[in-house]
Amino acid sequence: xxxxxxxxxxxxxxxxxxxxxxxxxxxxxxxxxxxxxxxxxxxxxxxxxxxxxxxxxxxxxxxxxxxxxxxxxxxxxxxxxxxxxxxxxxxxxxxxxxxxxxxxxxxxxxxxxxxxxxxxxxxxxxxxxxxxxxxxxxxxxxxxxxxxxxxxxxxxxxxxxxxxxxxxxx
Numbered sequence: 001x002x003x004x005x006x007x008x009x010x011x012x013x014x015x016x017x018x019x020x021x022x023x024x025x026x027x028x029x030x031x032x033x034x035x036x037x038x039x040x041x042x043x044x045x046x047x048x049x050x051x052x053x054x055x056x057x058x059x060x061x062x063x064x065x066x067x068x069x070x071x072x073x074x075x076x077x078x079x080x081x082x083x084x085x086x087x088x089x090x091x092x093x094x095x096x097x098x099x100x101x102x103x104x105x106x107x108x109x110x111x112x113x114x115x116x117x118x119x120x121x122x123x124x125x126x127x128x129x130x131x132x133x134x135x136x137x138x139x140x141x142x143x144x145x146x147x148x149x150x151x152x153x154x155x156x157x158x159x160x161x162x163x164x165x166x167x168x169x170x
Contacts, residue, residue, distance in 0.1 A: 007096055010096075033169055048092055059091070070134070072133070078102070102155055118140045121139075
């Protein structure tokens, strides 16, 4: 099997496991372990850590801001560690299992972000990982708008960081 295909599969499976550890079990220790294992299996760990440290704070700050605005409510009343770790895992997918998206038109990236971003939060809501402080439909519409901008922005930022640092992806 092609090594790049193996990395794609490992990344995809690792993120699905991380998502389950975060949303279903809300277990930061599980998320941390999966994230570390995923990084250790990386061919270019330093590059991925650089992208993770550079881009994960963007998503964490957005979700933290939404929590502060009352859009998201969490059981503990504070921003959960599992959500920060989920953002770290998501950022890693941008270079691997979601890497196919990088060459797509920004409109396609925006459309996919606008659809699948809110779907992820809706699923988290169904698993009681998050509560919404506002009615469901306005919340999902707002998340759709945010993710319609966020996903293409993250893809562009990632590409700029790669070019600036002359990082090579797989």
